Amino acid sequence: MRIQIEPAWRFRNAEGREIDPLLFRVLQAVQRSGKLTEAARDVGFSYRHCWNLIRTWSAFFGTPLVELSQGKGAELTPLGEKLTWAAQRIQARLTPQLENLSVEIDREINAALMDTHPVLRLHASHGYAIALLPELIQRVAGVRLELQYLGSIDALASMARGNCDLCGFHLPSGRVTPELATRLGHYLKPRSHRVIRLVTRTQGLFVAAGNPLGIASLQDLVRPDVRFINRQASSGTRVLLDLLLAEQQIDAERIGGYETVEFTHAAVAAHIASGMADTGFGVEAAASQFKLDFVPLAQEHYLLACRVETLDLPSMQRMLEALRSAEFSAAVAGLPGYAPNSPGEVATVGDVLRN
Helix, strand or coil, X not given: CXXXXXXXXXXXXXXXXXXXXXXXXXXXXHHHHCCHHXXXXXXXXXXXXXXXXXXXXXXXXXXXXXXXXXXXEEEEXXXXXXXXXXXXHHHHHHHHHHHHHHHHHHHHHHHHCCCXXXXXXXXXXXXXXXXXXXXXXXXXXXXXXXXXXXXXXXXHHHHHCCCCCEEEEEEECCCCCHHHHHHHHCCCCCCCEEEEEEEEEEEEEEECCCCCCCCCCHHHHHCCCCCEEEECCCCHHXXXXXXXXXXXXXXXXXXXXXXXXXXXXXXXXXXXXXXXXXXXXXXXXXXXXXXXXXXXXXXXXXXXEEEHHHHHCHHHHHHHHHHCCHHHHHHHHCCCCEEECCCCCEECHHHHHCC
């Protein structure tokens, strides 16, 4: 059994009338396809039902949510765009926390059911490729993977304390400074641990479509007209950003919004898509999800780490086989800015830190 918890929200007026949650799904489908016929097919309802839903709630707000035009299909109005953004931002902000909670509940319920499926506990930095693993490992390897999201440093610390079997973290390609190697050395011991290669990914700046402010580099972050949204200090993305700022001798205190943080790539992208910030730093897949432009700045390796003895577990061997499968590589190749990087290959700590 697997428990899944999803965020839901209600829009209620002074008289207590609530919007049908289906509306948000329809609006998101219209935004994706630009056609109401395809949107209706995506959500599994008739064209008439979806159009009546849009008309009803357009009347509720007193302004259209979708505009239909001959030969041009369907387009969200500014209010329709804002409602869609609100639903996406809620999803981006809450999904990792709800997935962590679902893992905890799932563990207790399966224990009560005396589930005998092999289980591996993975604490990992949030990312689009890592999110593929639980379903794929279960299907391909028959192993239940309990994935909980933590920042890279917190995930490494959790593995070092024995709170999980594996941790997921990322390292900048060609930029492992002595200071960063020392920091990682607190948790990764050459004799005790091994590292498993997974993917490479591109990190850079998210900007609004068309890049209206002409943001092209980290130097632009100190401009007075640029509002930045950051990641939390324990995240690997924040570590990479700070490393790049130090390389270019950019004073973080001069960046407007540097102290304002979100906890996932998607939440940063949603913040910018809403117009609440002008730019943020993260992976290209998040920019693509929210239809933002992307300024690539750095490549990095996303890796897994575990204790040496964990590699001997039959469940771990089956997981490694799943990571080496064509199915995993194909799934990763479909993520913008991601590429397989010898997934499932086991390396020493020294090899990885010398990257």
